[in-house]
Amino acid sequence: MSLRDQLMSDLKTAMKAGESARVTTIRMITAKLKDVEIAGRAKGAEGLSDEEGVSALRGMIKSRVESATMYRDAGRPELADKEEAEIAVIRAYLPPEMDDASLAAAVQAAVAESGATSIKEMGKVMAVLKGRFGAGLDMARASAAVKALLG
Numbered sequence: 001m002s003l004r005d006q007l008m009s010d011l012k013t014a015m016k017a018g019e020s021a022r023v024t025t026i027r028m029i030t031a032k033l034k035d036v037e038i039a040g041r042a043k044g045a046e047g048l049s050d051e052e053g054v055s056a057l058r059g060m061i062k063s064r065v066e067s068a069t070m071y072r073d074a075g076r077p078e079l080a081d082k083e084e085a086e087i088a089v090i091r092a093y094l095p096p097e098m099d100d101a102s103l104a105a106a107v108q109a110a111v112a113e114s115g116a117t118s119i120k121e122m123g124k125v126m127a128v129l130k131g132r133f134g135a136g137l138d139m140a141r142a143s144a145a146v147k148a149l150l151g
Contacts (some may be wrong), residue, residue: 054135
């Protein structure tokens with residue numbers, strides 16, 4: 001089942017169950033994916049690739065994490081909780097993340113393949129990781145692991 005089909009199925013289920021917060025979040029996801037698809041059409045792409053969809057979802061999570069942090073710092077925990085609830089719904093549509101041991105092994109293999117020896121060559125390692133794992137890899141976690149290994 002494609003991501004879009006899964007979203008539509010879950011939207012219907014959430015509507016029937018009266019889960020208004022989940023309905024709203026799923027609609028936000030479908031709107032974001034539609035925006036990405038339309039932007040891709042302007043560049044001549046047909047449809048939405050899985051990698052583009054995953055990347056868009058990760059971007060949605062990143063912005064909500066930042067918002068939740070700002071809300072907590074401003075003393076608005078109810079708004080932070082709302083953002084975190086949206087993050088939980090969005091994460092359900094992402095592929096499972098690598099565990100720390102697998103990420104460390106992938107980073108070590110990418111460092112060996114690229115021949116990087118210093119933090120200045122981090123871009124080479126990240127390019128190898130992106131080529132190998134695409135959008136299935138959380139690049140923020142990968143970046144931190146590469147910095148720890150090379151730094």
